[in-house]
Amino acid sequence: MQPARAPFRRSSAPWFLLLPAFLVMAYAFVLPMLVFFRYSVYTYERGKLIDEFSLDTYREFLTDPYFHTIIFDTLKVASITTLCSVLVGYPLAYALWRVKSAAAKRWLGLIIFSPILVSVVVRSYGWTVLLADQGPINWFLQMVLGFPEPIRLVFNLTGVVISLTHVFLPFVVFPIYSTMTRLDPTLREAAMDLGAGWWTTFRRVTFPLTLPGLLAGAQICFTLSLGAFVTPSLLGGGRVIVLPLQVFTATSDINWPLAAVGGIALLILAMLTVILSNRLLRFSEV
């Protein structure tokens, strides 16, 4: 027997609702993408755009070790940032969930949310000051803990990761927090009633059931990190070249084909992330 199909009008309603979004997408995404693809199959030689079909730019991008390093660094920055955000964000979400007083909850929520309220440029310069060799953190390390030399915390990968983790934290905390609040509180009581202490209850009940939120947060963080531009350029000090920076440089050199190929590489990485995390998400859901 075949499952009955919903009447046409009912099943088509969602598509009508999606129409405005489709129109916006067509104009703001599909059209530019087509332009994008066109440029990516052109080449650029000695300051001139040659508009003939050729895969040379792709070939260059995929074989030149310089671009390999860029792709690798992009993935590295995104991975470390995601890992740090999750490691900081999950306990934070848990604390926000377990805090009893409503006032404390509000303040904690505001603090977690605050990075988004501050302009990215201001925030990046703030971090530059905080993390500098003469900044308060290094002062503390040298004066109080007796480090012989300042630790380089800025204008390298470390600075980029610290600042990105800071700004993407809310995007990790809130999906996790929302799965936690949707968790039936009697489940934890049931686990404890069956003899599980706090840790076992967390490991066998709370964590598996909040995993979808964690994956969603990690996915958002990873894709946002892939596309981050201002933070790597201000806090990387020219030493951390990620794909968005490469695209920007190529654009300012009016090397459109190279910029287009870099953009496409970025798009593919983002799409792979989404596909992979959707797989994991489906696996983790009950």
Place this chain on the structure above:
Amino acid sequence: MTSDVEFRDVSKVFGSFLAVDNISFSVPQGSFFSLLGPSGCGKTTTLRMASGFEWPDRGDVVIDGQNMHNVPAYARPTNMVFQRWALFPHMTVTQNVAFGLEVDRRPRDEIVRRVAEALELVGLTDLATRKPRQLSGGQMQRVALARALVKAPKVLLLDEPLGALDLKLRMQMQLELKRIQREIGTTFIYVTHDQGEALTMSDQIAVMNKGRIDQLDTPQAIYDRPATRFVSSFIGNANFLPVDILDCSDTVAKVSLGGVTFASMVNRKLSGKSGVVSLRHERIRIGNEAATSQIKTNATITDAIFSGAAITYVIRLEGSDAILTVDAPHDGTTAPQSIGTTVRVGWDGDATTTFGDRDE
């Protein structure tokens, strides 16, 4: 008989609200004990103090001879069946049931054996690999029961476990619960607001009202000899009619209901001149049936409602004009009375209880 659970002068406050007010009871080993009362009377709170999810603000909870003063939920010899069952949604039926044994680090083969036994007991062997969302309400209920019972607790605590099931299934599960309880001999503490459920299943019922226990007795004693006006109105259906008290001893009062005088039961010597008599709907006889009753009078039928197994009459008593509701069995032997006719009605004095005017 030894007692498995004992509450000694236990009170619990939430903020300034007294949810449980100085209650004491003791549950004999292997018995089916019900906490019965209306919504908000403190049943769940009492049960949660036994399971260790709430802590008494005063008094002691003693389980299996041990004071539970400092014993957390996970270390108590009790297990709970939650109101909405609280099954782990990411685990299969087997995994749900095995959870408590795995936590205790029992050997693998013992876990397998005991889980199989528990699933057998509740008749779920065929559904062992399903996830909770693939089960019906009744099946989830059985999983919750198996999950708690597999740990072989001293005391099983059940918080309105049948509340979310439809009527037919609820009746069926009542019988099944009772069967399981008899089979394994574990002490059950059962919370419900459904008097029928409590009456059918329990060995003993504690009727709770506003945080206190109004009466603790066997189902029959509670039904026949309500200790308070609240118990009398909460359990079964009763008419409450104002009466004059002509004379009163410790156990019996001579009362007058619009000229009809009879001896009614009392729980204590009432000092006032007037009171309220409770007359159960089905204890009033009507028509020819009334001939054998101790007290007889005339009444006019003002309404008759047919409901299958019984006919409910609304009658007005001659002399007092008191309005009474009467449930007469409909067994086909007598024709139903028609509205407007005057009939003989009667009841037995010892089937009534009189309470003081201001008694609750």
